[in-house]
Amino acid sequence: MRTDAGLELSINRAQWQRLKAILDRALQEETVAARHAILQSACGDDEALLREAESLLGQAEQLINAEADVFEEGAAVTATVLRGESGLPQGRVGAYRLLEETGRGGMGAVYLAERADGCFDKRVAIKIIKRGTDTDEVLRRFNAERHILARLDHPNIARLLDAGTTEDGLPFFVMEYVAGETLVRFADSRRMAVRDRLCLFLKVCSAVEFAHHARVVHRDLKAGNILVTEEGEPKLLDFGIAKLLATELAEEDVTAARQQLLSPACASPEQVRGERATPESDIYALGALLYELLTGRAAHSFSDRVPGPAELTRVICETDRIPPSVATAERQTRDMVRGDLDAIVLQAMARDPGARYPSMAAFSDDIRRFLDGRPVRARRATRAYRVGRFMARNRHSLLRTAAAAAGAILLAVLAGSLIISQPRLRDALRISPASLQIADNGVAVLPFKDLGGGAESAVLNSGVQDQILTDLAKASGLKVISRASVDRYKAEAPRNLGQIGEQLGVRFVLEGRVQRIGQRARVSVMLLDTRNDSQVWSQDYERDLIDVFALQSEIAQAVAAALQVKLLPEEKQTIEQPPTRDLAAYELFLRGKEQVNGYLDAPDQEESLRHAVRLLEEATARDPQFILAYCFMARAHGLLYALRLDKTEARKLLSRAAVDAALRLQPNSPDAHLTLADHYYRCGGGYHRVEEELALARPGLTNSSPFHSLDGSIHRRLGRWAESDRSFTRAVELDPNNTTAINLLADNYVLQRQYEKAIQVYERAHLRGLGSPILKLRAAAAAFAQTADVDRFSAALKEAPADMDIGGGETPQRILVALAQRDYAAARRILAASRRSAFQDVDFTFYYPRSWFEGAIARAEGRMEEARAAFATARVALDEKLKLKPNDPRTLAVLAQVDAALGDKEVALEEARRASTATPLTRDAYDAALILQGLAQVYAWTGEKDLAFATLTDLIRVPGYLSYGYLRVDPSWDPLRGDPRFEAIVASLPR
């Protein structure tokens, strides 16, 4: 065979395909002999093929043995040419003249420069970012953040002065020029002692702490970014720049490109995984820097000089760190570093951000403790240390507990084998004993007993319990169960502590009694070990009502002390800070908070939330300093807006104003930052803002289930599924009886099509004694998604209360089942039975007017005229909605389906594509998948089968609600049925 290129080919295309398969198999073999044996047997009698195969395999031996693979190297060269820079900038940059190149790194090059007009005799450093960035976007962001960066006025931070565009169209930054040596070199060249190195390092810490307070994360701290002047003042370079550059990449989700920007020596595991950098990432980087400063060696060693993604992941995310004292060669340093400094460095460099120091302040504090010869916290944080202390104190009672526990386990095993007959439940217990795992540092503050004193006493009672719980939750060393999960254990009913401990996953519970006598309050509290019902600690108090807040924080601190948990200075401070000093304001707050937290169950959500606003306004009128009251007020306003109960812009502004009031009172209040995150999430503002606020809230809210739920939601939106699993799991651990938290976690598994896991979550809730019908129904829905078993799903729906329709979510499911059973009359009955004018999908994201379902039912039944009329009505309703929020992708997606049903093919396709383009998977993995599903449906209904299959093929590769069950059963997909491509897609889904 002769080709156009003039080559002689000894084989044809079909033979080549065969040859590829044979070679592929051969290459899997380890030895030369084995490879050749494969060729011999696979080629059989085809001598030409065998010759060709042998000659190619001969190359393999050389390629494998060759030091470097020339083609890989060639590809790398091309990549450099294409992605690298075009050369050195000539002449002027903005108003500056470049003098010389002073440095070069992953982002670009740095030059010494001076004003070209000679106006100011000031030298600056100019950093020109290399090609590959969107200049306009970088500058837009710079201008947006200018005021934040301007706040970074600190003696140890090099100021960022200006930004602009070079003639080549590259972004550049103008920075304060710093002449000096890098931190490590400075210390080494002066042969500085460990103590002096630590003092120098503390200055760096103070600069980073300052920036974190100004809400700026560096993201790229490393030896090269810290210069020390001759006077010994460290200066941090590039503050804020990494973010200006990185966000764009984050949005585009080019993990590889983002990794290119990372400095392997100091990049944190979360950054290597492609996640957003947080203050904890800076803490990690400083830990790595301290490592190097103490030992003279980088914290990580890579096998390549420029490690690839796999190597980065292996070393940074998977390899254990060697303690600095082991890494150092010098004996004197080793002795000095071993123990405390080892612990400090390793805590800062913990792989899990949550296990690092909660703040820069805590990090520097520990270094100062070391310098002062005081015990460092990093060592106390180790479990062994705490457990050791605890054992010594409670040796006898522990022995008794152990014996009792052994008996209990035996009983549980016997009971388990008798009661648990479903194989899946057995698996759940076997795979994940976590459901019954009891945290040794876990405590639940159960409702207190009201010993009388009238109605006022009842409020006092719930207030005291609430506040002790809130205070205790601030201790990051404890696991404290959320309020919503303890409420079911009423004080009046007899309590089985062992069972409560198992249900909540805590070892300890706090019980209490409150009595009001005139203007005095009497409070008794008792800390109990649920393993043996033994009392760990108890105390009676009697105080003036005025002092009740001080008393609550006193009790919280006493409980922490009894549990051997040390409070960090900032934790102690927040615990001691009373929420208000006005009892009446506090009472109003408690009532308002209850309305806000219970809005889901309220018969009239709008009235309930407006009532909450009134109560909280009264509370803040009485005490204008009441931060938490502003936070809940913001939530109430935000919910009114987000639930579309009040769609006005004014309502949104009210929410924002309340958050701002809280932030003005205390700029670093974790609750206020969480509220602002929630505001951005509900009322719009961009997911990156939500993340930033969450990062600020995180250190103070380790025990907050709402925090972890929102954290999980945002991870999920941004497509970071493993992280969202983790956050939702944490929320459930802290709030095991909270139906919403349970639903969020299980739903996350449903989206990932891990239905078994979702069902396990529900079944564990069932084992904990939660009998909520919504949990049962959601479990049935997950099972249906997996099995397409309509009859079982139908039975579960019949079992649920007939009027259950949370947010209009159950009616659509009932209709789907009726349609699947071809029982159109039943479908119409179900729709008629609901008085709602609009319904939502399973996750309350999309809005379907009632007429949509009328149309869908009629269409499924084949009554096309009726369907048309209904869809026309739906179009009017959706148009109205679109007027309120133009170009809303969610509304567009539904509108497109309506237009497809109406036969307006072009309009439908245009709308569907517009919705889909506006919502790429990288921006919102959750919405995008749902919108794509709508797009696929539009394609299916307009006869664009190829496109429908292409879209479905894309969809099943990413998490989403598209499931085996729905595809099998939902009549919307009828136009595609019978096509082998559709059957292949259905068959490929997990079940």
Added chain:
Amino acid sequence: MIVPAGILAAETEKGEEALAGLLPGVYEELRRLASGYLNSERREHTLQPTALVHEAYLRLLKQERVHWKDRAQVLGFGARVMRQILINHAEARASMKRGGKDSIRITLDEALDIYQQCDLDVAQVDQALKGLEELDPRQAQIVELRFFGGLTLKEIADALGISTATVKRDWTIAKLWLRRELSP
């Protein structure tokens, strides 16, 4: 033979508008590069269109699209343009027709030098690849995207809508082919 004339014509017939509509500007930029290169009088201006191709390329790499097929078409086009640029530059260098000293040319020179150090002749790679194109067009496209386009295996997989494992296999076996064809 000089650059993209042929390629451009072919691609244009395939649907210039479709491409242009898909990624506004990019196509135009690629074409400007081509014409800038063709026109020897404007040699000193080659820097700019080439730089533009870099930009265009990077934008292509980042473009998030639902229809990978279309993206593959554009990426493939970009890789082919780069292939031609490299080959032309190699030819020009061989005949000592070196123009003014501009940075992109220096970069290309550096690239060719490195190829040479690895005993790789770009023109030979090009030739060998043409043979593979006859046997397996998709496999040849993978090589083109990797060797002349500088894409990672994952990027290629996404662009062509096939698995990374398949790309890896095809790339490995293609390297055997190229090596054999290039060996004296």
